Amino acid sequence: MSDWYRDFANSGFGTTVTRQLGLPRPAVLRRHEPGQPLLPGPAVIGSAGEGRLREALTQLLHAEGIHVQSPVTADGSGDGEKPAAVILDATGLRTPADLASAHDFLSPAVKRLRATGRVLILADPPSDAGSPAQAAARQALDGLVRSIGKELLDGSTANLVYVPEGAEASIASPVRFFLSGRSAYVDGQVISVSAATVPAAADDEKPLAGKVAVVTGAARGIGAAIAKVMARDGAHVVAVDIPAAGDKLAEVANGIGGTALQLDITADDAPQRLVEHVRERHGGVDIVVHNAGITRDKLLVNMDAARWNSVMAVNLQAQLDITQALLDAEGALKPDARVVCVSSQSGIAGNRGQTNYAASKAGVIGMVRAWAPRFAERGATINAVAPGFIVTEMTAKMPFGTREVGSRINSLQQGGLPVDVAETIAWLSQLGSAGVNGQTVRVCGQSMLGA
Amino acid sequence: MAAPTRKAAIVGGNRIPFARSNSAYAQASNQDMLTATIDGLVARFGLQDKQLGEVVAGAVLKHARDFNLTRESVLGSRLAATTPAYDVQQACGTGLEAAILVANKIALGQIESGIAGGVDTTSDAPLAVGDDLRRVLISLNNAKTLPDRLKALAKIRPGQLVPEIPRNAEPRTGLAMGDHAAITAKEWEIGREEQDELAVRSHRNMAAAYDRGFFDDLVTPFLGLTRDNNLRPDSSVEKLSTLKPVFGKGEGATMTAGNSTPLTDGASTVLLASDEWAAENGLPVLAHLVDAQTAAVDYVHGGEGLLMAPVYAMPVMLARNGLTLQDFDFYEIHEAFASTVLSTLKAWEDPAFCKGRLGLDAPLGSIDRSTLNVNGSSLAAGHPFAATGGRIVAQLAKTLHEAGPGKRGLISICAAGGQGVVAILES
Numbered sequence: 001m002s003d004w005y006r007d008f009a010n011s012g013f014g015t016t017v018t019r020q021l022g023l024p025r026p027a028v029l030r031r032h033e034p035g036q037p038l039l040p041g042p043a044v045i046g047s048a049g050e051g052r053l054r055e056a057l058t059q060l061l062h063a064e065g066i067h068v069q070s071p072v073t074a075d076g077s078g079d080g081e082k083p084a085a086v087i088l089d090a091t092g093l094r095t096p097a098d099l100a101s102a103h104d105f106l107s108p109a110v111k112r113l114r115a116t117g118r119v120l121i122l123a124d125p126p127s128d129a130g131s132p133a134q135a136a137a138r139q140a141l142d143g144l145v146r147s148i149g150k151e152l153l154d155g156s157t158a159n160l161v162y163v164p165e166g167a168e169a170s171i172a173s174p175v176r177f178f179l180s181g182r183s184a185y186v187d188g189q190v191i192s193v194s195a196a197t198v199p200a201a202a203d204d205e206k207p208l209a210g211k212v213a214v215v216t217g218a219a220r221g222i223g224a225a226i227a228k229v230m231a232r233d234g235a236h237v238v239a240v241d242i243p244a245a246g247d248k249l250a251e252v253a254n255g256i257g258g259t260a261l262q263l264d265i266t267a268d269d270a271p272q273r274l275v276e277h278v279r280e281r282h283g284g285v286d287i288v289v290h291n292a293g294i295t296r297d298k299l300l301v302n303m304d305a306a307r308w309n310s311v312m313a314v315n316l317q318a319q320l321d322i323t324q325a326l327l328d329a330e331g332a333l334k335p336d337a338r339v340v341c342v343s344s345q346s347g348i349a350g351n352r353g354q355t356n357y358a359a360s361k362a363g364v365i366g367m368v369r370a371w372a373p374r375f376a377e378r379g380a381t382i383n384a385v386a387p388g389f390i391v392t393e394m395t396a397k398m399p400f401g402t403r404e405v406g407s408r409i410n411s412l413q414q415g416g417l418p419v420d421v422a423e424t425i426a427w428l429s430q431l432g433s434a435g436v437n438g439q440t441v442r443v444c445g446q447s448m449l450g451a
Numbered sequence: 452m453a454a455p456t457r458k459a460a461i462v463g464g465n466r467i468p469f470a471r472s473n474s475a476y477a478q479a480s481n482q483d484m485l486t487a488t489i490d491g492l493v494a495r496f497g498l499q500d501k502q503l504g505e506v507v508a509g510a511v512l513k514h515a516r517d518f519n520l521t522r523e524s525v526l527g528s529r530l531a532a533t534t535p536a537y538d539v540q541q542a543c544g545t546g547l548e549a550a551i552l553v554a555n556k557i558a559l560g561q562i563e564s565g566i567a568g569g570v571d572t573t574s575d576a577p578l579a580v581g582d583d584l585r586r587v588l589i590s591l592n593n594a595k596t597l598p599d600r601l602k603a604l605a606k607i608r609p610g611q612l613v614p615e616i617p618r619n620a621e622p623r624t625g626l627a628m629g630d631h632a633a634i635t636a637k638e639w640e641i642g643r644e645e646q647d648e649l650a651v652r653s654h655r656n657m658a659a660a661y662d663r664g665f666f667d668d669l670v671t672p673f674l675g676l677t678r679d680n681n682l683r684p685d686s687s688v689e690k691l692s693t694l695k696p697v698f699g700k701g702e703g704a705t706m707t708a709g710n711s712t713p714l715t716d717g718a719s720t721v722l723l724a725s726d727e728w729a730a731e732n733g734l735p736v737l738a739h740l741v742d743a744q745t746a747a748v749d750y751v752h753g754g755e756g757l758l759m760a761p762v763y764a765m766p767v768m769l770a771r772n773g774l775t776l777q778d779f780d781f782y783e784i785h786e787a788f789a790s791t792v793l794s795t796l797k798a799w800e801d802p803a804f805c806k807g808r809l810g811l812d813a814p815l816g817s818i819d820r821s822t823l824n825v826n827g828s829s830l831a832a833g834h835p836f837a838a839t840g841g842r843i844v845a846q847l848a849k850t851l852h853e854a855g856p857g858k859r860g861l862i863s864i865c866a867a868g869g870q871g872v873v874a875i876l877e878s
Contacts, residue, residue, distance in 0.1 A: 236497075243664075246671040247487075250494035254529045260494035262667045269664070281733050 003391070005404070006414050026413035027155030030116035032181035032423055034205060034232065039179055041084035041114055042067040046105030049092025053122050053168065057087055060172055071105055082114040085179050090123035091163065093137040102144070115154035118179050121145050122171065125162035125192055138162075142190055149188035149411050149446045157187040157412075157446075167195040170435020177427045185388075185420035187411050188446030196434035197379065199336075206234030207430045212282040214238045214274070216265055216318075217292030219245035221392040222342070224252045225418030226289055229426045231256035235287060238278065240265065265292055265318040271325030275332045286334045287429045288326065290319040290341040290364075297353040308356045315360035320367060323382070327374075338429040339375070339382040341368055342421070343440060348386055349450025361386070365440045372438025381437040383428045388444025391415040412445035458739040459554035459723045461876065464845020465492035466719035467673035468680065469833040472573040475676040476716040481510045481517055484673070484718040485524040485570040491671030492566065492720045493529045496734055500529070504562025506536040507549040508720070510570050511836040511867075513540075514577040521568070543787065544745070544866035545569045546719060546840020547874060553723045554740040563728040567844070569837030570718035584611035621867065623751050628758070628867060629788065633699030633706050635756030636790035639797045643705040646789035647691040650710040650830045653786055657827020658684030665826055669845055681713055681833035698788075710789035715833030719841030721848075737848035738860070743874035744768035750869040755808075758791045760871025761863040762798045766809050768873055774859075776815040779875075781822050781860040783847045785839060786829040791865055826850060840864060844876070851878035 006026040008014040018025045030040065043061050045068055047054050061068050069083060086109040090102055102121075110119060121141055129135035141160055148158040159178045163171055170193040177183050203209055213230045217223035218239035227237045237258035241249040246262045253260040261277055263270055278285040293315045296307035319341055326333040346354050347361025368384045375382045389395070389406045395415065398406070407415035421443045428436060467488050470476045476484065485508060493499055508521040517523070522536040541548045546569035553565035580588070584607065591603040620627050636646075660666060661678055670678075686709075696704035698711065722734075729736050746764035748755035761784075769775060776799060784792045798804050799815035806812070826846055829839055843862055851858045860876045 243667045243670070244672060244677040246491070246677075247673060250491045250671055253494040253497075254490055254499055257497070257499045258494075259497040260491075260671075262671070264664065264667075267664055273664075280735055283733075 003407070003414055024408060024413040026408075027115060027153070029155045029184040029412065030181045031184045031419065036181065037066070038064045038176060039066050039084040039118070040116070042069050042081050043085040043087060043179070044069040044071060044083040044109050045087045045089065046071040046109065047092060048088060048090040048102040048105065049094060049098045051089035051092040053091050053163065053171065054089045056168060056171065057089060057122070057175065060175060064176070071109065082112045083109065083117065084114050085118040085120065086110055086113055088121045090121055090141055093123060093134065095133045096137045096140060099137055099140055102141070106148070110148065110152070113152070113156055115156065117156040119145070119148050119152065119156065119158035120175065120178050121160045122163050123160065125164050128164050145190065146188045146446070152411070155184070155412060157183065159183070159186065159188070160190045162190065162192040164192070164194065167193050167435055169198045170194065170196050172198070172201065173427070173430060173432035174436060182423035182427055184423070185412065185416035185443050185445050186424060186441065189442055191436065191439045191441060193435040194376070194437055196376065196437070198434045199431045201432055203234070207432070208287070208426065209234030211235040211286040211429070212238065212278065212284070213287035213289065213429065214240060214278065214285050215289045215291055216240045218252055219248040221394065222387065222390060222418040222421050223291045225422040226291055226425055227252050227258060228256055229419060229422035230287070230289075230429070231258055233426050235429075236282070238282070238285070240274070241292070265322060266313045270318070271322045274322055275325050275329040279329070279332055284331050284334050285326070286337055288323070288333070288337065288339045289425055289429070290322070290339070292318065293342060295354065295357050297357065299353055300355040303356060311356040312360050315357065316363045316367070319364060323371070333380070335378050335380065336431060336434070337380040338433070339380070340425045340428050341382070341384045343384040343386040345386055345388040345442065345444055345447055345449055348442070368440065369438045376437050379434070381428070381434060383436060383438065384440040385421060385424050385428070386440055386442045386444070387416065387421045388442065388447040388449070389415045390421060390443075391417055409449070410445035410447040414445065416443055416445055456558040457560070457725060458741060459557035460726050460729050460736040461738045461740060461844060461848040462722040462724050462729055462734045463496060463737060464669055464719065464721040464841060464848070465495055466670055466838065466842050466845070467491070467717055468670055468676040468678050469715050469717035469835055469838070470676055470679070471681050471833060472714035472716060474680055475674050476572065477574040479572065479674060479716065480575050481513065481520060481570045481572055481718075482524055482527065484572065484716070485520065485568060486527040487673050488568065488570070488671070488718040488720050489524055489528040489530065489566065492722055494671075495668060496722055498530060500531050502531040502533045503564045503566060505553060505556065505565040506530070506534055506568070507539055507552050507565065508536070508568035508570065509539040509545040509549060509837050511540060511542055511545060512571055512573060512576050540837070541870060541872070542867035543785070543834070543836045543839060544864050544870055544872040545837035546842070547743070547844060547862060547864050547872045548745070548840065550721050550723065550740065550840060550844050551743040551872070551874065557723055557725050564722070564724040566720050566722055568718065568720035568841050569839070571835040571837045572716040573714040574716050579615040581611055581613070581615055583608070587611070621757065627698065629698035629706060629711055631750065631757035632788045632791055633704065635759060635794050636705060637699065637703055638756065639794040641705065641790045641793045641797070644688065644692070645793055646705055646710040647688045649786070649789040649792060650691060651686050651688055653824060653827050653830040654683050654686040656825055657682055657831035660826035665849070669849060679832045681715065682831050706788060706790055710830065712787055712829045712834035715835040717833065717835035717838045719838040719845065721841050721844045735852075737852040738876045738878045741875040741877050742768055742772055743872065745870065745872050747871070748869045755869070756794065757867070757869050758787060758865035759794065759798065760869055761865050761873050762795055762871070763809065764871050764873040765799070765863065766811055766815060768875065769815070772875060774875075776818060778859060779818075779822070779861045780854060780858040781825060781847060781850050782818055783824060783828065783843045783860065783862045785843065785864040786824065787834065787865055789830060795863065840872070847876055851876055854878065
């Protein structure tokens, strides 16, 4: 599905018109292509105070073959090429006064940031602060990064990663993700990493090689995109959907060399059947993506029990029951498993006519947060992804006005694509993402809803 | 020197929902349906780009262009193009016969894996021109000069333009299969009510099987159809009793559209393999194909019913395996007509018939009816001739697997031309 307005705004004539009329000019985002470098240009790394991550960040970028520039001076004279990423190590922050150095570094550097660039800030979490002043300084970054996200143009993004003491080994995977094209539509997000045993980096091209991934709701839309990206990254995908969608499901499975499992995930015996399937056919499962979801919209006052119950059953209860069954059954869920649950922007912001849907999707966020410590004990993780306005067959059926407004009210001024959600899920599914646990990552282009 | 043999494993199956003639699949060809069915099997078992030992399938009603139907379907599928294939045809026995052929090659170690299948359409059926017109057209094609061509064309007569439509009738008797079955039903004094009861049970069993998800890994939707559209979950003896007989004549006629299978479109496939191949590919073994037997009867001059051949095949196979008719946990007797199933069972119970016709000292005896066609059969699903065998093999294999190891199942399928195929599966 093409974005006619974005294409127009990026044409020769369209550029002139949108500039003169002051209309939004959504950029063509930098999305991941296998074989492309992490960044299309050099990176610049700065510190606020005496940070502890700068050295590790520099090494990480060098290992990726990326030139690291010295910080841009206040007068804006940088060394040569414009940076494709501006990275701030803010782990040295002690007081709000130290934030001035963050400003000193970021202001000239961000000015030189090239199109589809990345701003990434790493800091200690406010909750671990030794004093209210330190907590204030750390929390201040939250407002800073979200505002930068709104100021950036041309498809650039800004995100913040909180790194507690002892979790330094966990940063490589999120840093790579936020700099890469995989995070094209992830903007204005704040995630926290935790200490974890992070295995040595896997094959960059096939980070999921040898893994078995169950993806529910895989027959179409976002689920089909997830299945494709997982397969591209090397996983064998067990594509699950309701029996009535079996023909589409078979097409998806055959397109990616995966297998189709027709299963109504709300059936009483569904968790058991899934457990048996992954044990018998694959000796257990490494990755589970709870993507299946339905909407049955009505205003609360008009909503019948059937609408409420069916949405809850598919969107929340099935995720709970299947995850629990996999945890309980010996040999079903690999010790270092990755579970990713699809939530929604509606679960964060609420949405008129979606009390049932929003409740179920908010429930998912609570579920992953509560389960995270238990997953961490076994070396596993569980996270949620909350898509914003994603262009699918479903949004294509929306009225023109609603669709255009819905897709523009975010910092990137465009709807995301199913692949954007899929890339985020595939990243959380990597073994290297061991330190990302219990998080909800929004894939919304920094939507104004619920931000 | 005979090589040691092994039993072929049934890994699983796939079929498309069966559709009554000229309904959902009216525009689908045999090749469309068989290709889609193979692709569904490929998706279920991850066979993309795999080279299998052989694919064997067939259709009863076939266009001349479909001379290589199965191979063409393989080429259109996601299987490796290097997978060999051939067609077979044994009327309604085609599907089961295909499974036996694949299983035998596996048993002999000639192949490690294979797909057996069948497909039929009565909607997209071939029309033939009459022999007179055909001869004219051939001579037209052979004519080298314009005058010769005009001379050939001039031989065409309006009457020749009426196409020959394939009929569900025996060439040697001119009787429809249903009329043959009606003769047998009368001979064996099969009542209307017991036929209707059997039909109702078939519908209810199959509807219940769908509802509990039994067919989730046996059927893949096709062209908007997710269940067999002949299936009537709310069927009842009262409703069926109102139907008028369509086969047989006069007072004693008992066979209606409700207790006979309708013309149906559909396709089915079964994946068979050696145990080793299944294990290497991480695939389950639902059951093994233990043995099989075919028989034929002389329904033209010999005084036997057209569809009674399985009755003759059965004792031969049982004796070879040292089994009695009662040594099975599940029975699948193809419901071409309810009366066929009931005549078959009655014949096995009849001492005089078993002694006189089958040469047995004692009758084969009766079976526990609650173990017969437990997940529904052709009266509910419909009967796309060559696709029925694959449906039954996969369905019975799964039934046995669910019941646990060491369970035995029996298949009996009657076929046009006075033939029958029977087989034993074991989990």
